[in-house]
Amino acid sequence: MKQQQIRLRERPDGWPSEETFSYEEVEVKEPTQDEVTLKTRYLSVDPYMRGRMNDTKSYVEPFQIGEPLNGGIVAEVTKTKSEKLKVGDIVSGALNWQEYNTVPADTVRKLDLHGAPMSTALGVLGMPGLTAYFGMYHIGEPKEGETVVVSGAAGAVGSIAGQLAKRKGAHVVGIVGSKEKADYIRSIGFDEAIDYKEKHVGQALEQACPNGIDVYFENVGGEISDQVWPLLNSFARVPVCGAISSYNLEQGEEDIGRRVQGYLVKARVKMQGFLVGDFQSHYKEAYADLSRYLQNDELQFEETIHEGFDKVPEAFLGLFKGKNIGKQLVKVEK
Ligand code: NDP
Structure with missing residues (x-):
């Protein structure tokens, strides 16, 4: 059987475009012992994938030109040669951007979402939700009455991070x-x-944060964050989750702004970059907490869903143009 696969056609220098991707027709591989064939149901597009399109050393290997792209996918088992998974099981994993993947059964995770829709495994009950949880609770550590600012606040991570801060009784401001x-x-x-x-961020922050800022959950970097540094209170915490404003810089272009050291020293701020994967030993408790908040209707989430495998590039490119509210996904079958 034939299927469509999406490859990296060329490395973007600056903004990616439809030209960054190519669609190829490839065979669906038959499963051998301990393998399963998985039909892609939901595919996640994420900002970090832009970094993997560059040929630079980072915390994940770069994508290779002419090779399939890869990322978070929720899929259904359609064939099995494994005792661990049966036909119809829904799993998630890091899989190639193609309509079907045939992989060892132990490289994917069978979903147990307590009634939540399967798409949530790529959003609020998946990598973005965990990222918000660890960034906010393990690094930001907001306390009752403190002021928390979240940038990228309507996105997959930011929308959850802000709500988690609210649970602790903080005054929460989103950009x-x-x-x-x-x-x-x-x-x-x-x-x-x-x-x-619409607004001058510095002036708007001064109004929205009359007591200064105790936690800044950083998703975007750039000029927006430059307005935050002068407002940080003594012993503020800054979980640095991402800096999407710099992801599409051209080669040689520099990300220049206010130098932050003076502000950090003066206010004794703790600024810490982190990766969700650093917290693997705490995933179980985070899943349990996030699932419970969802079940109790104490946590809201949104998804922007493009329908059709042909919409994957458009969905990815939209992340950098602010097209999504909540988690951006592609539902593969229209
Ligand atoms: P989002 O759902 O937030 O989507 C991206 C959003 O970023 C857009 O909707 C847009 O919203 C905003 N944006 C795009 N370009 C700019 C810009 N130039 N300046 C300001 N805002 C911009 O994505 P995620 O929630 O998945 O990711 C959010 C951040 O978290 C990213 O930086 C990502 O790399 C990071 N991340 C880090 C992880 C980690 O382990 N450290 C794990 C997961 C994500 P708007 O319309 O508001 O501008």
Whole structure:
């Protein structure tokens, strides 16, 4: 049987485009002993994948030109040669961007979502949800009455991070790129929303954070974050989750802004970059907590879903143009 596969056609220098990707027709491999064939149901597009398109050393291997792209996928078992999984089981894993994957059964995780939709395994109950949880609770550590600012606040990670801070009784301010997103984050419990395309972020933050900022959950970097540094309180914490504003710089272009050291020293700020994978030994408790909050209706989530395998590039490119609210996914079957 034939299927479609998406490969890296060329490394983007600066902004990626449809030209970055190529669609190829390839055979679906038959499973051998202990393998399963998986039909892709939901495919996750994530900002970190942009970094893997560069030929630079990082915490994950770069994608190779002419090779399939790969990322978080929820899939259904359609054939099995494994005792661990049966036909119809729903699993998630890091799989190639193709309609079917044939892999060893022990390289994917059978989902147990306590009734939540399977797509949540790529969002609130998956990597983005865990990222929000560890960044906010293990590094940010907000306390009752403190002020927490989240950038990229209407996205997959930011929307959850803000709600987790609210659970601790913090005053939570989100920075987003549209009025629709500002309305959305207010609707899920953020106290204030700043649309950075409409307002001067520094002035808006001064108004929204009259007591200064105790935790800044950093998703975007760049000029937005430059406005945060002067407002950090003594002993503030800054979990640095990502810096999406710099992901599409051209070769040789530098990400220059306010130098941060003076602010950190003056306010004795703890700024810590982190990767969700650093917290693997705590995944179980985080899944349990996030699932419980969802079941109790104490945590809201949103998904932007493109339908059709042909929509994967458009969904990916949209992340850098702010097209998504909540988790951006592709539902492969229309
Ligand atoms: P999102 O769902 O937040 O999607 C990306 C959003 O970023 C867009 O919707 C857009 O929202 C905003 N954005 C895009 N370009 C810019 C820009 N130039 N300046 C400001 N905002 C911009 O993605 P995720 O929630 O998946 O990821 C959020 C961040 O977390 C990323 O930096 C990502 O790399 C990082 N991350 C880190 C992990 C880790 O382990 N450290 C794991 C997962 C994610 P808007 O319209 O508001 O601008």
